Amino acid sequence: MTVIALAGNPNSGKTTLFNRLTGSNQYVGNWPGVTVERKEGKLKSDKTITVQDLPGVYSLSPYTSEEVVTRKYLLDETPDLAVATVDATNIERNLYLTLQLMETGVPLVLALNMTDILKKNGRKVNIKKLSYMLSIPVVGISALKNANIDKLESEVKHALNKKEKYPLPEYDERLESALKMIESNIVGLVPEDSTRWYAIKFFERDERVWDEVKLDATRKKDIEHIIETAEKVFEDNSDSVIVNARYEYIARIIEMCVIDEKDFSMSMSDKIDEVVTNRWLALPIFVGVMWVVYYLSIQTIGSMGTDWINDVLFGEWIPNFTDSLLKSWDVAPWMNGLIVDGIIGGVGAVLGFVPQIMMLFLCLGILEDCGYMARIAFVMDRIFHRFNLSGKSFIPMLISTGCGVPGVMSTRTIENDKDRRMTIMLTTFMPCSAKLVIIAMITGTFFRGQSWVAPSAYFLSILAVVFSGVFLKKTRLFAGPPLPFVMELPAYHFPKAGNVLRQVASRARSFIQKAGTIIFASCVLIWFLMSFNFRLQMTSQNQSMLRYLGEFVAPLFAPLGFGDWHAAVAVIAGLIAKENCVGTLRISFGGANFAQALHSTYSAMGAYAFLAFNLLCAPCFAAIGTMYKEYGDIRWTLYALGYQTGLAYFVSMLIYQGSQIVQLRINFESVFLSLVVVAMIVYALFIKKDENDKLYSVEKVPVGGKI
Template identity: 40%
Template sequence: MNTIKVALIGNPNCGKTTLFNAYTGAKHKVGNWPGVTVEKREGLLHHDGNHITLVDLPGIYSISPYSLEEKLTQEYILNYDPDVIVNVVDASNLERNLYLTAQLLEMGKPVVLALTMVDVLEARRITLNTDKLSKALGVDVVPVTALRNLGLKNLLHTVIRRSKAKEVQEPPGIPYGELEEAIAQVESLLPVQEGVEERFRRWIAIKLLEGDGSILQKVETPELKALLEKLAASGVHYEEELAIKKYGHVQEIVPQVLEGDEGREILSDRIDRILTHELLGIPIFLAMMGLVFVFTFTVGNHFAGLMEGFFGFAGSFVTSRFGAWGVAEWMTSLVVDGIIGGVGGILIFLPNIAALFVAMSLMEDSGYMARIALIMDKIMRRFGLSGKAFIPMILGFGCSVPAIMTARTLEDERDRLATIMVTPFMSCSARFPIYVLFSRAFFPGREILVTLTLYVLGILVAVLTALLFKRTLAKGEKGALILELPNYKLPSWKTTGIFVWEKVRGYIVRAGTIIFIASIFLWFILEYNFSGKAEMSASIGASIGKAIAPAFSPMGFGTWEAALALLAGIMGKEIVVSSMAVIYGIGEGSLSAVLSQVGFTPASAYAFMVFALLYTACLATLGVIKKETNSWRWMFFAFGYQLGVAWVVSALIYQVIGLFA
């Protein structure tokens, strides 16, 4: 069987991952905004007797290793030598996309152009002549629409044919004019390497003139180094001049292949004038978040009652059956109070979680999420971060782990560090059951407003922390925001369905594994002490809770039960709710109904939610902080800093509310 290695390369948000998913059957996250793929992914497929390894690389604008994504892509091409590069090109942004194409063609690798977003171009009444584009570039051009499976077979056939072709692609070279002499001088001093084609030697020479240090390390000689230093001292800015020539080459091609009114204003532009307005942008964003919570609570609460009734019935049924069968009392307690109470206590919020992910997916797939970064840019810059840093922070609304990994897309190392430190303050979905539980119990009819204030508070604490970091621990210049705004589009229900199912499935799996185990462990330490079976107030769990409970007294919830639930929540924030269900023995009843009877007031309930919002990230998040910073010191700093901020803000809010209550 013939084996073919294919690399998918293109600009951010050009449709690479959608194409990858369509071919491999994978369900990797796709998004209508840049920066979704932050590391390479591999998939396998078989077609016409060919074994194809498909590699989805991060979106890049250039083959110069200035960012982590560009470095990863360049290293993959050089070290793994793919048989064919599929350059995924967004037809609606042809000029910008072809700049990367020009660089790929200079490398001398076999390239096939996969043209996406042709329908967007047609909506602007612009026609792209693919035959002319193919002739101008000297490569095959295949239009594809991955979501509708259009052009996919044709692209595969073209890739296979190109991988087997004996003739070498000879795309028209970029005329560098007066720079050709310098290119030739550098090329003449390159070490002779067996099997290295002339075109690739030319590309190496161009990269050296651009100042690519990673390439220089591979081919450096004293003579070559001396020549490069001489050329650098000549006063010619080769990197800039070479880029100008490349763009000039692309700008000559684009008018030849596009026909229609390119200057015509499209719907996205008209919508952006309102949604990204300097004064209206923030209020509209808050209104959109409000609508998300209206949808989440309206739809979620309708089904949550059914879930609560089901688990209440399950607890009563098991108690009745076990009693009739003569099952030991401790076993009944374990199953009803521990397992059903703990796992059921978190699964009753599944409808709310699913509704939240539906709403967030629709906002993301429509293209609005990318606008939020632009809206926040001016505010973020005042607090020391680029608006681009807000993209990982927005992802933090789902889960802090992939959000922190997305910080790799930030070019500035100080921005990366600051973003990693502040992202856990964004309210992740695991905290959402806590808000639903307490707002339903203490703020009936005002759940949406209360939840919205928590999300806004998380953002506020994050940007204030960014200001502190950029002025102390991560000093540096504020970079400009260069962000692609994708076109608005109607969300794909298929994409939304996959996204929501993956999140819901993950939630159920966590409930059936981590929360299941945590509930059993918690039940055990609440039933026993070191002498054997004991009253709950004298158990191991109670002793642990009582030891740390005084620290929470200034926040109004200095009980051992609340303290123990928060401690357990470090494993995962949703475990706070399941722990409370186990502690209060809610195997057959409603946890919301119990909370007001165990010492909580509206003021302490709100302070509890604030603490849950801000305190130490879960173990998975701490682990990814260690991985991304490569430092135990920063991980422990994040642990302590988040805990301290949560304590101060929660206590302050409780005390202030107390003054006016």
Template identity: 65%
Template sequence: MINVALAGNANCGKTTLFNALTGANQFVGNWPGVTVEKKSGRLKKHKDVVIQDLPGIYSLSPYSPEEVVSRRYLIDGRPDVIVNVIDGTNLERNLYLTLQLMETGLPIICAVNMVDLLKKQGKHINLKKMEYLLGVPVIGISALKKTNLDVLIDMMIEEKHKEYSFPKYDDRLESALSMIEDQLRGVVSDEDLRFYAIKFFEQDDDVWGNVALDSTRRSEIEELIKTAEKVFGDETGSIVANARYDFIARVVDMSIVNEKDFVMTASDYVDMVVTNRILALPIFVLVMWLVYYISIQTIGGAGSDWVNDVLFGELVPDTATVLLKSWHVASWMQGLIIDGIIGGVGAVLGFVPQIAVLFLCLGILEDCGYMARVAFVMDRIFHRFNLSGKSFIPLLISTGCGVPGIMSTRTIESEKDRKMTIMLTTFMPCSAKLTIIGLISGTFFPHQSWVAPSAYFIGMAAVVCSGIFLKKTQLFAGETQPFVMELPAYHLPKVLNILRYSYERSIAFIQKAGTIIFASMVLIWFLSSFNFKMQMVSQQESMLKTIGSIFVPIFKPLGFGDWHACAAGFAGLIAKENCISTIQVTFGNPSNAVFDKLMLSHFSSFGAYSFLVFNLLCAPCFAAISAMNKEFGDYKWTLRAVGYQTLLAYLAALVICQSSVILSGSYTWLNVLGVAIGILIFAYGLVIKRPAKTVDAESQLAKEGI
């Protein structure tokens, strides 16, 4: 059995290579005790070769869970060979990890990926010279186009891999490392001496705490470190980092030829405008308005109108009615099928065209490279409000679904920033919430194109304001982590990629409608058709109205104190799509024209908008809550998050509704009091400065069980 470890920076093409090498022979799970995904697979046509896809990392310093996992696997697991995947378009950054991998002494193959992109960029890497300088095998590949993968496979399964000497740094540093190795000899294995010597010199806490050294050896190493710091006039961590970068600079200077070093590319010219400090945010707002306008108001809206008015408004219900009557089906069963299942599920499926168009637009923006610029722009904004720039990626993913967005927070190194991002991620309008956005904007604001995109920016505002407030609390106080990412060159989107992106998310939405929402609608129909004595009754005497009416006083100040809306809100905890289908069922599954009239008669425009804002920001669906609980690893944190989200949603909806009443002119002192209380609470959270107590980082982590 041959064990191969794939290691590399994030976004270097490692996962693409892993998929190409293993195909369907993959196993996915979590590393023991860590919420970091573990992906293994067997090499195609070589079942005796197991490939381990290590998490994307930038170094072997154990600061993030990913780095801890990778380092432990390499040092303790000792794979037979490491395939270091290097992004050829960013050689300097990637080689920093390469040197650290070489310092482990494990057999290594450097696979320089994206050689096809290098050619387009006018760059050329002399792989033979690079191999000579590093002293390890180097091969150029394209994981996407599967270039040279057969050669790489042959190199992986060779019985003996080429031995190499460790990278040699500054003579003074090498002297210090040699003396530390002498102190470690007999304590760690000879093959690990170089790695542990460097880690002791860097004053790596994990190594100093776990390697058993007697007091004499420990004090000798401490004296060596103090002497080296005096000689270099710098800290040991910086000494090693500078030595590595000096080595990398020599390799790059002698290996890479860049024909366009002094030529502005088309991407550079576009970025001068798109990432401009003044223009970037207005452009982003305009782009998102256009996306929602196309998705909700025009193309997507036209498709949804046909599905609602024709397909589920006439064809399906009428056909089902004729068939059920011809089969002499009981009237209660006809009500369940037509009013409950077809009416409820159909109300959700009516938004599929809007969702498909939305993801089509987002797919274009992502594939062409614009969304990477958005992350860059938002990082500048987020840092001003004490948020990590890395938080934007989970937020972006959450526009599809909150569950993967929550799971993607694993890439955030800081435990506090990660927990805060988990708490805020579901503020973004996911595809399920798009059904509520579509209903409210289409019914109450048919000619107002600002309503749909405003939901997106309300979610962003909730994230930013929460970041300001939460960073002032003891739970989240501390410095935010820097965000580093590579901006890809702009390119024309690939039609197949975009269509697949839209198709997969639309199908996932439809599957959800066919399972969770189907079951929910059976339950909602039952509750809305029977009383507590199990007698079939009208909507006004049903269990659902009784249950919904209990909560009417709570939501009345928000403008939707109606049992239909209250019942819909609680059904939305199962799945947010249930909000719309539940309202449809509680109104007796009328035609769309009648349904619109009923909605307009039961809710004011701003009461409906308040309903939209509340459901946008309040506790997410059960699936997302479950994902939060898994990532937090503590039900108390989950309760904190759900409680905070619901409270913020209530306050925001209260201020919006009561402000609209005041603006209309027909208000009382209670309306003014409600707005004043809401604004004061927001102001207190945003403006009042509460100095955070200083807490020892190690004791805090120990307290949280990390």
């Protein structure tokens, strides 16, 4: 079997190229021993060729799990060919990885991506000269526009058939002399094709290589002497010598191959970023953008479709037609109730919000595809850092706006174990598509026409993250300074309709499939519990198992403003899937007008407290399972769930009890509970640890370690 590996920096277009080359012939899994996603597929034009999409990395130094996976694969599994995906708009940094790939000895083809954007910026690359100077095949492509992909495939197949070894890059003569002496000491101890790479790693004092290759004492002493001599000659440490040599080599290539027609002009992306990432304007712009997103999704365009589906399709047409049909067939009353009230009522209540969810994903997809989402992460990093948090934690939170499961999984990219554990705990605070159903229900029922409610849920989540970060960083479990966050800001471009619509369709399909499986089963269970008593006799709602179970739990939620059995069972059902909150409420209120039933049972602020609680409390079972998998320890998982639920309870209590005071419904309970919650928040934010507590320990603690 022939294998080619795609390697490149993050945001170089590598995954887009992978999708172009393989189409739907893909397999997604994990690399053995680590929680890094593994993608492979078959080349569309030749199913005998397997394409391996390696994790995006900036170098082959083993500092992150992605770098370890990439270099281990290239050296141990040795693909037949590697394709280096290089972002033409950031060619200097991208070529740094290319040189390291060449040094491994794996045959290489360079795919120079985004050449169309480079041309718009007034620059161009002499492809033939670049190929000549690197001594490897180079193909200019645009993976996004599917330009020259066939030419790249042809070059890859030609290189596979040719099986030619290309000359390796040569650096300063003094450095080359030192590397050749190291090579002579390791001949026969390392793979012949990778001798150059191992020599450089020995020179850099790479601990993994020194431990991996078994050298006798004499050879170790000789190599160490070679390195020390070189450091004296260059008056620098060995790893810096290599870094400088590579960048000097790249500088010569760029000088010869890159033509810049606008040396002193700013690109359009730079001009936009001067405003969008401005120190004072960035946050107001972000707030404005998210307000527009939720206004379009919840209040206007999205709500039109939702109102029709809820009021007409699942409110009149389908229930009435099904009820008439079942009665004409003389179906038993309990079966009629199960189908009409349980399945259609419950599942329909969830499916009614599909238009709003699709509209939200459309807006977020446009923001992501045009490049603004990356700026949001940059803006939030600036804010997070002021509170001793890492901006890298916000990336999983952005992903969680679609679904909490991939959001939790994406915390794997965070190297610091303490920050990673904390991010896993906080990521599910963000409003995912399932929670959007609750937001839409509360907004449409209690706050119709008030455009601040839906976006306030988003910003409430961010405030919960910031507060939790400040508080948790003061504890021994999470203390320590945040790691610096380095990310690439891709150039702005017009969103591709195909990319955005595919993303919307994929997420909508996932939501509908969930409604047809998990939500369906949950609605059947809820209907059964609401229709039967503990003797399994069909009974009225007031005598049902569901009511007794709900009333047992309901007093816990009384201080939050929704202390009745309907809301209590909805919260519990939400642990299976958050959409169940809406379906369960719909079933539990039976045949009554749903909106009127909610209005007559809860106050507006009680409903908002219900929204806040379900936004911040323990997530659905799927996300909980993912948290357990990522933590690797049930104790950490329970600790996280306890913190989430506790915070949700206190925030919801503060919202409801505070609203009672503002509305002059002052009573001892409201004042006392509000003061208690505020006092706890102030204490959590301003408590200081004793200096002798060694709060900022930098020792590594495994993710699955003991609490």
